[in-house]
Amino acid sequence: MSPNFVWRPIRFTPQNERAYVEQMELRVVPLQRLACIIGIAAFAGYQLWDLLLDPQALPRTAPIRLAVIALFTAEFVITFVPSLRRPPYLLMQNIAVYTFLAVGFSLILAQLPNGFLAGVSGFLLGMIFIPVFVIGTVQAVATLTPLVLSPLLVMALAGATRLEIVNAFSWIVGGAGFVIGFAYLLDVINRRAFQLEQLLETEKNRSEKLLLNILPVDIAERLKAGEEPLADRCDSVTVLFADLVGFTELSRKLRAGDVVDLLNDLFSRFDNLVERHGAEKIKTIGDAYMAAAGLSGSRGDHVASIADLALDMRKAFAEFCRHRDLSLKLRIGVHSGEVVAGVIGRQKFAYDLWGDTVNVASRMESNGVPGEIQISAETRQLLSAHYRAVPRGEIEIKGHLPRMTYLLQGAG
Structure with a gap:
């Protein structure tokens, strides 16, 4: 293959594209569950961070955190429903979760003194999981969009200062750029890995067919198992x-x-x-x-x-x-x-x-x-x-x- 195409995602035939998406679905769902568990733990654990910034923050931030934790829990449960594990539904779930996450975390920061300055980098923690449970750059952009726009909108409505908005924009947009680049690279790698797996499977089937042309089926199985003599x-x-x-x-x-x-x-x-x-x-x-x-x-x-x-x-x-x-x-x-x-x-x-x-x-x-x-x-x-x-x-x-x-x- 020409070196000019090394960093371009491989385009499959419609049939292979469906097989690729189905295989990626099997890999994505367990990672999505892991992200939900980590999200639940993070939102529960960072209640301590709220209290350190403002000892009286619990009544204001705890309900928001509980709402986001409930959403993560619902998303975790949904991943076990086969009819809702198809790629279009997974993408819609990701967008919904990240929209709620972005709005919820922004509202928490709005309740804390200097929250927009102290906590805006926390949005990056949510971003780092996106490349591993989306399929391709387009899905990464779709999932990132609410995480980029919602905090800036909430901050503007909450009366954030120019410094806070510029600081948040720098953190969030910079992180989003990294995530998109990583999602693109991961898509290239995953597609090439899938292509290699397909080629290996083809060669394996060819070898199996050749072996069965030479040996009876049970003898071939015993030979592959290493039986000797x-x-x-x-x-x-x-x-x-x-x-x-x-x-x-x-x-x-x-x-x-x-x-x-x-x-x-x-x-x-x-x-x-x-x-x-x-x-x-x-x-x-x-x-x-x-x-x-x-x-x-x-x-x-x-x-x-x-x-x-x-x-x-x-x-x-x-x-x-x-x-x-x-x-x-x-x-x-x-x-x-x-x-x-x-x-x-x-x-x-x-x-x-x-x-x-x-x-x-x-x-x-x-x-x-x-x-x-x-x-x-x-x-x-x-x-x-x-x-x-x-x-x-x-x-x-x-x-x-x-x-x-x-x-x-x-x-x-």
Whole structure:
């Protein structure tokens, strides 16, 4: 931002201006209450000052002081009424209180010997609070106006001397100038602080969104809370792997941007399906896609969730190929069992799954049939009769005995 605008208040859009005023209202009201308490204490305590100037002053000044204290008390109570805490009402209340304060204090000084000379500086005590419970310079001027004009008017009507009026004018106008300057500066600071808070909130939301794109919601919350190491053993999870058959050969013929565009389009479709079915996207590896359900915070019926996801992924892939005029095949493998889930890394952290279940699910895909959804016997056993699956037979899996597999056909 240009240095020429450093000391100018920022002008917000109407929407941000309303948000700024609402935020300032939350800050102003407690300060207004504090000012009322201090005003009550000051007007009660300065009764002693009246007596020091004139031992017989109590009958003349006490009723005025009590009236001003009653007004401060009423203003304090009003700040707890939500309907009267809106900025227009707060400004009207401030003007009313300062008008009554200015007239009341001026009348007290008129009752005391040399009161206009001895006590006129007391108006500054009331002024010092104005910048902190008004919103902007215009409100400061509006609130100050009765505090500037009322004492001078009362003094003139009470027969004050020229010296007393000039002295009062100097004190009051000088103090008002300081208050207006301070209110202006505070408005600049508050608006810039609000702008920074808005920018921080935007960046926070962006970071939150990015974090939730990488991690499940409950894992993200635990990570932000500083939990370390972040790991869970999940007793029953269903893992899905999907791979594009023939994409490696296709990618050799395409430009880099086209390769990324194709994968981004397809995987974005898969991401939407994962979210719809309450599963969790784990990661992509080249042109392979990994998802799981049954992890902490995922749907309880994880097998049905992944089965529905796999069937919809196959439909979405067919639509993708028609739209892009491609002749690729999608191969999907699914297996259910126990996994360890956790976050690894400190700077480029990643959420991942480990265990034999992950390995078998990967083999279900790599040893599967292009265009089909191959599931293990364990997954088939957990699926309800609502789903149709035909036996494929036993297949050899590296590191395992031959495994019975099924091809998921559909649901209903």
